[in-house]
Amino acid sequence: MTFQHLGIIILLGICGMAGYYLLNQHYFAIEVQVAPDTEKPLFTADNVKSTSYNEQGIRSHTLDANHIEHYQKLEKTHFNAPVLWTYNYDMAEEWRISSAFAVLENSRYLMMKENVRIFNLLPNAxxxxxxxxxxxxxxxxxxxxxxxxxxxTGVGFQTRGQRIKGNFGSHQMELIEQVKSRYEPVIK
Structure with missing residues (x-):
């Protein structure tokens, strides 16, 4: 009978320790919040397409990228091989802007770098x-x-300058400093 009592006591001890372990692991556990590492992106994604609309609900631009990395603390998003499409009020594609790399700051300023190419997609531009x-x-x-x-480069002309500023919506551009142009007659 003593072996039977000893076995029951050992079995009750094992059950008690297992119950204590489970309560500590799940019920009494303190949740630890880990702060995100500011040097690492909060999230990354591949083959991303994002479309934005203006206050009137009209599509204003679409941004495609092969890969993105978003850094929340810095309020920056890095894009690999971005392509930006802008639209006019008729919802027709107006401009296609591409580069090798881009950084979006404060969800507003897109800085495109390396081999920036801008194509005007309007037929009579x-x-x-x-x-x-x-x-x-x-x-x-x-x-x-x-x-x-x-x-x-345009219809019958080619112009170079050291700097440029303008607006895609109004189609106004200004080349600044050391501007050189070459014009050729357009034959129809």
């Missing part, structure tokens, strides 16, 4: 292609500027 090394674009106002050499 006089300006066809703009190329530069870097471009900053205000996504809200559609203002843009570049402090790098810029080349504009």
């Amino acid at each position: 006089q300006i066809k292609v703009i190329t530069t090394k870097a471009l900053t674009l205000d996504l809200t106002s559609q203002d843009f500027w570049s402090e790098t050499e810029t080349k504009i």
Whole structure:
């Protein structure tokens, strides 16, 4: 009988320790909140497409990228191989802007770097292609500027300048400093 009592006591001891362990692990456990590492992205994504609309509900731009990394504390998002499409009020594609890399700051300023190419997609546009090394674009106002050499190619002309500023919505652009142009007659 003593072995039977000893077995029951050992079994009750094991059950008590298992119950105590489970209560400590699940019921009495303190949740620890880990602060995100500011040097690492909060999230990453591949093959992303984002569309934004203005206050009137009209599509204003679409941004595609092969890869993004969002840093919440810095309020920056990094894009690899971004392509930005802007739209006019008729919802037609107006401009296509691409680069090798871009950084979005404060959800408003898109800084595109390395091999920036801007294509005017409207059928009767006089300006066809703009190329530069870097471009900053205000996504809200559609203002843009570049402090790098810029080349504009259009119907019957080609123009270069050291800097550019303008607005995609109004189709107004200004080349600044050391502007050189070449014009050729358009034969119809």
